[in-house]
């Protein structure tokens with residue numbers, strides 16, 4: 001492996017944590033070992049109950065889930081986590097690769113389905129795709145206290161109602177949402193929104209902030225508020 005590829009794989013893998021729920025020792029070991037070799041943290045549960053316990057103890061990037069477990073069905077795991085509104089991507093891994101199981105699993109919130117036997121490289125490719133998809137969908141919307149910003153369609157709603165924002169106002173609100181509950185200085189805002197290309201002596205940031213405030217108030221019942229910290233900057237609270 002070339003050094004750059006190795007580094008890329010390490011960087012990608014460093015933050016990745018996978019929960020494997022599989023009772024077959026040979027398969028479980030195979031997946032865990034394979035994931036560890038690409039620097040993933042792989043936690044392995046051999047029963048449904050152990051899987052549920054481990055799931056609620058920690059946060060995972062993806063879950064590899066077997067259907068036939070000694071103390072229940074992997075579908076029960078999906079039912080359980082669905083009640084808790086979890087959005088961790090789940091890949092079902094099962095010998096019962098029939099259409100019915102696949103449909104039930106996907107309806108219960110699973111994101112992908114791989115039939116046994118399988119090759120490790122295919123499993124890894126699918127896990128990577130699931131993580132990428134989730135990260136991409138996480139980054140395309142920003143939400144806070146009634147404000148919802150869709151970065152793809154560039155639509156903003158406050159308390160469910162649409163908010164019309166100019167391009168600059170959109171960029172400022174986006175930056176505030178990304179840094180919610182933190183104080184951001186005028187310089188940080190100008191660098192993020194104008195890429196530093198405007199005169200800091202002007203009060204243009206304040207002008208935009210008061211416009212944004214008015215629009216937030218006009219939009220209805222929104223708990224979020226842009227607070228000024230005199231001489232420091234702003235904070236979305």
Ligand code: CA
Pocket residue numbers: 022023024066067068069
């Ligand atoms: Ca099994």
